[in-house]
Amino acid sequence: MKYDVVIVGAGPSGAASARGLVNEGFKVLVIDKKKLPRYKICSGIIFKKSQDIMERYFGKIPESVYVTPNLLKGVRFWTDSKNFSDWPFHKDGNGAPNVWRSDYDSWLIKNSGAEVRDCCCLKGFKDLGNSVILECYDTISHELIPITCGYVISAEGSKSVIRAGLEPEFEKGLKWFIAYQNYYEGTSDLDPYFYHGFLDSQYGDVYAWYNVKNGLQVFGTAVRKGGKIDPYLRKYSEMLKDRFGLTLKNLVREASCLGNDMCTTGNFYLGKGNILLVGEAAGFLNAFGEGISCALSTGLLAAEAISKSFTSGIDALGLYTELTKVERRQTKASWKLGSKIAGRELMPL
Numbered sequence: 001m002k003y004d005v006v007i008v009g010a011g012p013s014g015a016a017s018a019r020g021l022v023n024e025g026f027k028v029l030v031i032d033k034k035k036l037p038r039y040k041i042c043s044g045i046i047f048k049k050s051q052d053i054m055e056r057y058f059g060k061i062p063e064s065v066y067v068t069p070n071l072l073k074g075v076r077f078w079t080d081s082k083n084f085s086d087w088p089f090h091k092d093g094n095g096a097p098n099v100w101r102s103d104y105d106s107w108l109i110k111n112s113g114a115e116v117r118d119c120c121c122l123k124g125f126k127d128l129g130n131s132v133i134l135e136c137y138d139t140i141s142h143e144l145i146p147i148t149c150g151y152v153i154s155a156e157g158s159k160s161v162i163r164a165g166l167e168p169e170f171e172k173g174l175k176w177f178i179a180y181q182n183y184y185e186g187t188s189d190l191d192p193y194f195y196h197g198f199l200d201s202q203y204g205d206v207y208a209w210y211n212v213k214n215g216l217q218v219f220g221t222a223v224r225k226g227g228k229i230d231p232y233l234r235k236y237s238e239m240l241k242d243r244f245g246l247t248l249k250n251l252v253r254e255a256s257c258l259g260n261d262m263c264t265t266g267n268f269y270l271g272k273g274n275i276l277l278v279g280e281a282a283g284f285l286n287a288f289g290e291g292i293s294c295a296l297s298t299g300l301l302a303a304e305a306i307s308k309s310f311t312s313g314i315d316a317l318g319l320y321t322e323l324t325k326v327e328r329r330q331t332k333a334s335w336k337l338g339s340k341i342a343g344r345e346l347m348p349l
């Protein structure tokens with residue numbers, strides 16, 4: 001199997017990379033280790049910057065991807081259980097779409113125009129200089145599949161086989177947090193038209209969050225890796241029950257994931273040779289965990305870099321480094337603003 005570019009990961013950064021490259025006529029394959037559409041732990045709020053990029057490259061989000069309430073008015077940051085400040089999503093529009101990530105990501109990747117292969121897990125790779133051989137594992141047939149390509153884009157999210165393989169020392173230096181989120185049938189007095197963030201550090205090492213999706217009470221918190229999530233979650237749930245009348249019936253789902261400190265330290269990793277990293281794999285994640293906008297934009301920038309490199313002969317990584325300057329600055333600035341809002345370091349790992 002031979003492709004101009006193989007993209008590892010079918011999240012928003014992979015879909016945007018694919019869309020950009022398909023538009024330029026490249027032969028592109030996107031692989032994902034999961035069966036698609038796959039579940040992704042997320043609050044599923046599409047911020048204005050993501051909406052603008054999406055409408056330009058993918059069109060309008062279909063109705064089927066929305067959950068209720070369809071549009072959220074803004075973020076409500078609580079400094080304690082009584083005082084809050086509201087941050088409207090955008091002054092002139094209706095609000096921010098509230099979606100299931102499984103459906104949203106599936107719509108994006110279908111609209112990328114690229115060939116997609118799911119249940120295909122990248123296990124390792126060999127960089128031969130002018131081509132890369134990816135060692136993939138088909139989780140259905142249990143076969144090992146070698147795939148050859150000119151360029152690779154790692155859109156794997158925070159844990160990246162490619163980043164770890166390219167730069168083991170860099171990987172060792174990363175600090176990690178665990179985000180935990182549960183979904184309950186139930187009720188509460190919190191305004192469902194807002195995404196709520198509780199900034200008091202007694203509810204989590206980063207912050208604790210809450211929103212409503214199709215009537216489900218979705219809330220969670222994060223803790224540095226090695227720390228205990230239970231005490232934070234218990235304290236947070238008790239506060240939601242006492243102060244906001246939270247009632248919980250059936251637990252429908254619980255989920256967790258790992259994130260790292262690349263975004264707060266500004267320690268981005270953009271790639272090596274003909275291998276570029278995008279989205280969270282490269283360290284792009286904005287304050288309070290907003291990451292779809294920078295996943296989409298860096299995916300498109302990687303596609304632009306590869307396309308320009310192909311025609312000009314200038315190396316793709318150099319072009320990509322230059323193109324992502326603003327995005328890197330904005331990501332770091334968002335965490336500074338986040339710390340200012342929280343009145344403390346927002347990710348003390």
Ligand SMILES: Cc1cc2nc3c(=O)[nH]c(=O)nc-3n(C[C@H](O)[C@H](O)[C@H](O)COP(=O)(O)OP(=O)(O)OC[C@H]3O[C@@H](n4cnc5c(N)ncnc54)[C@H](O)[C@@H]3O)c2cc1C
Pocket residue numbers: 008009010011012013014031032033034038040041042043044045046047120121122123155156157158159160161179181220257278279280281284285289290291292293295
């Ligand atoms: C609790 C929580 C809430 C969030 N809420 C929001 C929000 O409301 N709005 C927002 O904008 N952002 C939010 N984010 C952030 C957002 O989810 C991420 O920043 C975004 O998904 C990153 O996109 P990505 O394409 O880089 O990676 P991902 O979306 O993580 O996609 C990576 C893909 O790569 C695949 N993959 C990984 N390794 C391999 C491998 N070895 N082989 C093959 N495939 C592989 C995975 O299966 C996955 O499909 C939230 C994050 C968390 C944790």
